[in-house]
Amino acid sequence: GPRVLAIANQKGGVGKTTTAINLATALAACGKRVLIVDLDPQGNASTGVGLDWRRRGPTIYEALLGSTPLNDCVVDTPVPNMAIVPSSVDLSGAEVELVAAERRDTRLRAALHQERARWDYVLIDCPPALGLLTVNALVAADAVLVPLQAEFYALEGLSHLLRTIERVRRALNPALVLQGVVLTMYDRRNNLCDLVAKDVRAYLGDRVYRTVIPRNVRVSEAPSHGKPVLLYDLACAGAQAYVHLAGEMLRREEGA
Amino acid sequence: GPRVLAIANQKGGVGKTTTAINLATALAACGKRVLIVDLDPQGNASTGVGLDWRRRGPTIYEALLGSTPLNDCVVDTPVPNMAIVPSSVDLSGAEVELVAAERRDTRLRAALHQERARWDYVLIDCPPALGLLTVNALVAADAVLVPLQAEFYALEGLSHLLRTIERVRRALNPALVLQGVVLTMYDRRNNLCDLVAKDVRAYLGDRVYRTVIPRNVRVSEAPSHGKPVLLYDLACAGAQAYVHLAGEMLRREEGA
Ligand SMILES: Nc1ncnc2c1ncn2[C@@H]1O[C@H](COP(=O)(O)OP(=O)(O)OP(=O)(O)O)[C@@H](O)[C@H]1O
Ligand SMILES: Nc1ncnc2c1ncn2[C@@H]1O[C@H](COP(=O)(O)OP(=O)(O)OP(=O)(O)O)[C@@H](O)[C@H]1O
Numbered sequence: 414g415p416r417v418l419a420i421a422n423q424k425g426g427v428g429k430t431t432t433a434i435n436l437a438t439a440l441a442a443c444g445k446r447v448l449i450v451d452l453d454p455q456g457n458a459s460t461g462v463g464l465d466w467r468r469r470g471p472t473i474y475e476a477l478l479g480s481t482p483l484n485d486c487v488v489d490t491p492v493p494n495m496a497i498v499p500s501s502v503d504l505s506g507a508e509v510e511l512v513a514a515e516r517r518d519t520r521l522r523a524a525l526h527q528e529r530a531r532w533d534y535v536l537i538d539c540p541p542a543l544g545l546l547t548v549n550a551l552v553a554a555d556a557v558l559v560p561l562q563a564e565f566y567a568l569e570g571l572s573h574l575l576r577t578i579e580r581v582r583r584a585l586n587p588a589l590v591l592q593g594v595v596l597t598m599y600d601r602r603n604n605l606c607d608l609v610a611k612d613v614r615a616y617l618g619d620r621v622y623r624t625v626i627p628r629n630v631r632v633s634e635a636p637s638h639g640k641p642v643l644l645y646d647l648a649c650a651g652a653q654a655y656v657h658l659a660g661e662m663l664r665r666e667e668g669a
Numbered sequence: 670g671p672r673v674l675a676i677a678n679q680k681g682g683v684g685k686t687t688t689a690i691n692l693a694t695a696l697a698a699c700g701k702r703v704l705i706v707d708l709d710p711q712g713n714a715s716t717g718v719g720l721d722w723r724r725r726g727p728t729i730y731e732a733l734l735g736s737t738p739l740n741d742c743v744v745d746t747p748v749p750n751m752a753i754v755p756s757s758v759d760l761s762g763a764e765v766e767l768v769a770a771e772r773r774d775t776r777l778r779a780a781l782h783q784e785r786a787r788w789d790y791v792l793i794d795c796p797p798a799l800g801l802l803t804v805n806a807l808v809a810a811d812a813v814l815v816p817l818q819a820e821f822y823a824l825e826g827l828s829h830l831l832r833t834i835e836r837v838r839r840a841l842n843p844a845l846v847l848q849g850v851v852l853t854m855y856d857r858r859n860n861l862c863d864l865v866a867k868d869v870r871a872y873l874g875d876r877v878y879r880t881v882i883p884r885n886v887r888v889s890e891a892p893s894h895g896k897p898v899l900l901y902d903l904a905c906a907g908a909q910a911y912v913h914l915a916g917e918m919l920r921r922e923e924g925a
């Protein structure tokens with residue numbers, strides 16, 4: 414079956430969506446069949462790959478509630494080998510609706526289970542919280558990839574995130590591991606970035622990717638064109654960094 | 670009673686906490702008595718004013734559940750005239766706990782109601798979501814201040830936020846208004862910022878503050894020293910912008 418990765422960090426604005434879209438695109442460019450699951454009510458991943466997701470048919474919301482098989486929610490993207498299960502504004506109500514429901518933690522895992530054959534990788538873009546949606550992603554995942562902005566508040570939340578991953582591993586998903594931490598929006602001229610990077614590497618060692626994603630304006634321009642930055646401007650530093658990240662990730666996975 | 674402002678935006682990392690802390694500090698410097706309420710389970714506002722909030726006594730969690738009067742949760746900060754009700758990691762469980770509870774939307778308003786006399790302003794730092802915690806803030810607030818990063822994804826979420834404010838106004842809090850939108854982390858060299866700023870001003874007119882908060886590394890350094898940037902480096906562009914923002918806000922409020 415596919416390798417399922419949750420792209421998670423409760424700190425907001427650290428590059429989860431940008432990493433989900435562009436890592437998926439780079440993996441697809443290497444010939445892997447990749448499915449993105451947009452589990453964030455904001456729907457940024459859906460917009461970022463060019464979908465006008467608000468007018469669409471079934472979404473991740475229907476798949477979670479079990480009313481539509483996940484297979485029927487999958488939509489192609491402009492990137493060959495890459496598809497997406499789009500978000501829905503109804504997702505922000507799903508937290509409240511699922512609280513009292515049966516099997517509330519394992520719904521995404523069950524929905525993905527039907528999809529096993531078609532994909533090599535599934536990347537789940539998580540909302541900025543450790544609520545029921547992110548727990549569903551951690552239960553469904555084989556591993557967690559943590560985008561981390563090299564800033565003080567982002568570093569502060571890391572230990573809480575690692576404790577949550579550990580709790581889910583013990584209670585609901587014994588196979589769950591930390592795939593790695595990737596530093597994002599890194600500005601070499603800014604001392605703070607170097608300090609945070611040094612701290613994180615001291616804390617987590619080689620679970621921090623060597624590849625660092627630089628702050629690069631082309632990355633933040635790409636979503637307004639509905640394209641991953643790899644399609645918008647492959648030569649820019651941001652796109653190249655995501656290509657390197659995919660390479661490093663595949664080496665880790667295949668070496669594991 | 671005090672003027673209660675919710676600092677809200679479901680988009681992550683747009684400067685909600687930074688705006689709550691530094692606007693509060695600037696208002697306190699003008700002689701206003703200001704209370705910050707840290708409604709985010711991440712607790713960044715508590716850390717940003719120098720609190721070691723994980724070892725403390727009662728928090729906003731106890732005040733919301735009604736087990737402790739809000740008055741007993743208030744902690745002084747190093748800034749004269751400014752105090753804070755600290756966050757708690759238990760807050761991320763509060764969403765689930767409050768769903769089935771009585772009066773789940775009005776708990777913060779009820780808790781603040783006891784506090785009327787002591788403060789001129791109450792600033793509520795919201796988590797990056799439109800769940801029960803943010804709804805509590807919108808129900809308790811007189812007005813909403815929306816920090817907005819001049820980026821595509823942040824702009825995309827704005828209409829959803831405005832619709833949510835309107836829904837809360839109609840159903841739960843008829844007095845609620847949009848205080849204004851403040852552009853944050855603005856980089857004048859980046860075309861995207863100008864495009865987004867033009868879009869937002871065309872959409873919302875003078876509900877967008879003239880004061881723009883520039884991207885300024887001193888602002889992101891200040892939290893690691895447990896200080897608002899106004900204390901860390903008052904002369905820097907970021908701190909000065911927050912001083913101007915407070916001035917513009919007071920003129921709007923008093924002119925209203
Ligand atoms: N390497 C980069 N260089 C410049 N801008 C970036 C980079 N990565 C992401 N951004 C921009 O920073 C903002 C935050 O990134 P993104 O939305 O991917 O973070 P997120 O963690 O998914 O946010 P949320 O917590 O709201 O889901 C976006 O406007 C995005 O375009
Ligand atoms: N004007 C600025 N210049 C430079 N960095 C800034 C500025 N404002 C905020 N930051 C930094 O950007 C990051 C995001 O800001 P902040 O944490 O205040 O946003 P937030 O909206 O509260 O995030 P969340 O959605 O996680 O609650 C922080 O690391 C902060 O230090």
Ligand SMILES: [Mg+2]
Pocket residue numbers: 429430431453457538539540
């Ligand atoms: Mg996102």
Ligand SMILES: [Mg+2]
Pocket residue numbers: 685686687709713795796
């Ligand atoms: Mg915050």
